[in-house]
Amino acid sequence: MQLAEAKAKFIADWGRFGTNWGINRTMAQIHALLLISPDPLSADEVMEELSISRGNVNMNIRELIDWGLVQKVIKPGERKEYFSAEKDIWKVARQIVKERKKRELDLMIPVLKELSEVEGDKRDKAVKTFTDTINNIRKFSDQADRTLDTMIRADEHWFLGSLMKLFGGKRD
Amino acid sequence: MQLAEAKAKFIADWGRFGTNWGINRTMAQIHALLLISPDPLSADEVMEELSISRGNVNMNIRELIDWGLVQKVIKPGERKEYFSAEKDIWKVARQIVKERKKRELDLMIPVLKELSEVEGDKRDKAVKTFTDTINNIRKFSDQADRTLDTMIRADEHWFLGSLMKLFGGKRD
DNA sequence: TCGAACTTTCAAAACTTATTGAAAGTTTTA
DNA sequence: TAAAACTTTCAATAAGTTTTGAAAGTTCGA
Known part of the structure; x- marks a missing residue:
């Protein structure tokens, strides 16, 4: 495949891929x-x-800048603004995780707390199922919250190295 | 908050949350x-x-069944079909990861391989940037592929236990 | 301060995706 | 086998999202 064709294909595929992710x-x-x-x-x-x-x-482009994936570049002596993307995919992934966490998980956690405080008799099956489910989701979210924070802070080498040692090795 | 209100809020919020995730x-x-x-x-x-x-x-509902999140339940002596959802959020999360991996990452990996084989002179800056970027994405995807497979196989206890030990502990 | 060179905004149009509801299909019971 | 009880399909339509392009806004140098 020639470069021009490969570029077009990559752009099309990355675009299609993106729509799966909102x-x-x-x-x-x-x-x-x-x-x-x-x-x-x-x-x-x-x-x-x-x-x-x-x-x-x-x-x-404004939105990409907002997500921290693209930066404005000013070339000396030129009026035009130029744009460049972060090319290290690990940094890109961490940045995306960071932003999505901020926009989604961080908003969800307080809502779950509020929902877990529903009034009612715990012996009522409907109340019990509701609070059990919400608490189950809360536990999961709190765990995800901590895990993602750590991942966001970690550098590539540490993250890959440790995770692979972990996953490659024992099963308990 | 009363149960009815809490239910309505949870359904609305979960619905809104879902749209962020395709x-x-x-x-x-x-x-x-x-x-x-x-x-x-x-x-x-x-x-x-x-x-x-x-x-x-x-x-x-058909799609939820397809995703493995909901099951048909037949009540003895009744014509109607009933439906119930898996309530263990860890199982739900693993099921979602499994399906999305199948539908997205598994399709992307061969495309990246094809793109990495672009013809052209590596001394050409455009060619070099292209192949470098694609190879960077490939490395990341291969890693994600293995990590997700392991996560899909892991049970909750093992996963949480190990991951927390890892993330809670040393920094390398 | 002016005007050229550029960036940003936003209402209307195009496109995409989700929903309805009536008709068709299927299964069960008698 | 017939009819009742249910499930599934799908074309039309509604709702939601993205894109355009012209107008407004901004910045810079002379």
Whole structure:
């Protein structure tokens, strides 16, 4: 496969993949394009490469910056803004975990606490099933919360090394 | 908060949460409803509780069964089918990881291999950046593949115990 | 301060996905 | 075998999301 074809395929696939994860297709495509660009690109170059409108490029790049996946680059002596993506996938993964945790888990935990405090007679089967389920989810979420925090802090080498030693080895 | 209010809130929140994860709102709501029901529910009961159509219930329950999160329950002497959800959240999480891995990562890995075999001169900066990025993603994906497989196989106790020992302890 | 070069906004349009409900299909009982 | 009791399908439609592009806003250099 030639580079041009491979690039197009990667952009399309990364875009499709992104939609599975609640990221919109264009945002993932811009991310893909920047990941494989040796140099930062301007909004015009992104428009051109992906055949999308200026507004669309602007909105989605803004969101990528918000997610901490893309940075503005100012070239000396130029008015245009350029954009480049973090290329180390471990950093990208950690950044995504960090943001999603902030946007999802951190919001869910207080809601679960509130729900666990439902009033009612514990001998009532409906009440018992409800609180048991909520508490089960809480325990899981608290665990996930701590585990993800540690992962976010860990560096690649430590994380891979330890996890592989763990998973590769004993079974209890 | 009274039970009825808490149930409604949980169903709404779980539904909203689901959409962040590529699961549609109704599917997540049905799942929530079944999670907090002491007994299996019929399609009619789900329709009634969530005010949604029969077709919608049927489609989404079918998908939940497909994901391995819900089971048909036949009550002796009754024509109706009833449905119940797995209530152990660790099993639910493992099941979701297993299905998503099958539907996403397992499809991505061969594509990345193909893309890594792009033709061209490695001294060309565009080619080098492309293959470097793809190989970086491949390494990450292969690692994730193995780690997730192990997690899917692990039981709750082993997983939590080991992971917490690991994350709670040394920093390398 | 002006105007050129650029970025941002946002309402309307296009596209995508989810839902309905009536019709078709299936299973069970008598 | 017939009819009742249920489940499934699917075309039409509704709802939700993304994209466009023109207008408004901003910044910079002279």
